[in-house]
Amino acid sequence: AQSVAQPEDQVNVAEGNPLTVKCTYSVSGNPYLFWYVQYPNRGLQFLLKYITGDNLVKGSYGFEAEFNKSQTSFHLKKPSALVSDSALYFCAVSPRTDSWGKLQFGAGTQVVVTP
Amino acid sequence: DGGITQSPKYLFRKEGQNVTLSCEQNLNHDAMYWYRQDPGQGLRLIYYSQIVNDFQKGDIAEGYSVSREKKESFPLTVTSAQKNPTAFYLCASSGQVTNYGYTFGSGTRLTVV
Numbered sequence: 001a002q003s004v005a006q007p008e009d010q011v012n013v014a015e016g017n018p019l020t021v022k023c024t025y026s027v028s029g030n031p032y033l034f035w036y037v038q039y040p041n042r043g044l045q046f047l048l049k050y051i052t053g054d055n056l057v058k059g060s061y062g063f064e065a066e067f068n069k070s071q072t073s074f075h076l077k078k079p080s081a082l083v084s085d086s087a088l089y090f091c092a093v094s095p096r097t098d099s100w101g102k103l104q105f106g107a108g109t110q111v112v113v114t115p
Numbered sequence: 116d117g118g119i120t121q122s123p124k125y126l127f128r129k130e131g132q133n134v135t136l137s138c139e140q141n142l143n144h145d146a147m148y149w150y151r152q153d154p155g156q157g158l159r160l161i162y163y164s165q166i167v168n169d170f171q172k173g174d175i176a177e178g179y180s181v182s183r184e185k186k187e188s189f190p191l192t193v194t195s196a197q198k199n200p201t202a203f204y205l206c207a208s209s210g211q212v213t214n215y216g217y218t219f220g221s222g223t224r225l226t227v228v
Contacts, residue, residue, distance in 0.1 A: 034216040043121075043205055043219035051213050090157070094212050101146075101212025107157040 002027040004093050006106035014114055019081040021109045023074045023091030033074040034092040034103065035065055044090060050074060061085070081113045118142065121206050121220035127228050128193070128200065136191045136223045138206035147189035148207040148217065151175060158205065164189055193225060201227050 003026045013019050025031060032051055036044040048059025050067045058064045065076045074091060091106040119140040128134045138147065146165045150158040160173030164183040178197025183189055189208075193200045203224050207217040 032212060032216070036216075036219075041203070041222065041224065043221045044207075044217075045219070046215045049213075049216065088155075092216060094216070101209060101216070102163070103209075103212070103216055105158050110155070 002031075002093060002095055002104050004091055004104050004106040006089075006091055006109045008109050009107075010110040010112060012112045012114065013081045015083050016080050019076075019078040019085065019111065019113070021076040021089050021091075021111060023076065023106060025072050025074065025091075025093045027072075027093050027095045027104075029096055030069070031096060032094045032101070033065075033067060034094075035059065035063070035074075035076050036090045036092065037061075038088040038090065038108075040087075047076070047089075081111075083113050083115055086111055086113045119206060119208050119218050119220040121204075121223050123223060124221070126223055126225045128225060129228060131195045133192055133194050134225065136193070136204055136206075136225070138189045138191065138220060139187055140189075140208040140218070141187060142208055142210065142218060143186070144208035144210040144218070145186070146209045147183070148209075149173075149179070149181065149189070149191045150205040150207065152203045152205060152222075154203075161191065161204075200225055 005024045034049045035047040038044045055067045088108050090108050092103040094101045094103050122137045148163040149161040159175050162181040164170035180192045206220040209217045
């Protein structure tokens with residue numbers, strides 16, 4: 001069975017410092033991987049995806065993520081966090097064998113960036 | 116603009132009432148999904164539909180019902196059998212998953228009064 005783990009319920013970081021939000025997955029084969037962000041009382045917004053190719057993918061708002069096949073991880077990173085990055089972040093995975101592409105979501109990580 | 120629209124944004128329900136949440140998309144997506152989100156929590160799948168006139172239960176379908184009569188529309192009814200319906204409800208749709216995965220609506224906040 002596929003699963004996605006976001007081991008930290010909350011990540012606290014000072015503005016200007018690097019931000020990392022962790023995600024590991026358990027899916028047979030090479031999955032499709034996604035990161036979404038949710039601001040209060042809003043839907044989830046797409047940040048970035050890994051489909052194939054370069055293991056380092058760049059996305060919206062200066063975020064990037066690195067696909068690590070050996071560690072089955074897809075950690076989200078930003079070199080310099082902003083207060084406006086404070087939000088709930090979700091990692092999601094879909095196995096390539098699922099033609100419908102149904103996503104499995106992690107539990108979410110709350111990011112708090114302090115001025 | 117293509118997108119997915121949920122209405123209303125806020126909804127209040129009295130005890131014992133059924134209420135219906137609307138979800139409409141003009142993205143020509145085949146698949147649509149309903150999720151429930153409780154405060155500070157993750158997403159729990161209620162129902163999903165991969166094709167018109169067909170839908171499957173998710174992890175927490177009890178007390179909810181759906182229909183998929185049109186490709187564009189996937190309304191969710193919260194019935195009186197749902198004992199704790201106060202939550203934030205999110206609708207999503209997907210076409211080719213390699214594009215953006217899912218596209219989400221802006222949500223409906225349901226409160227029992």
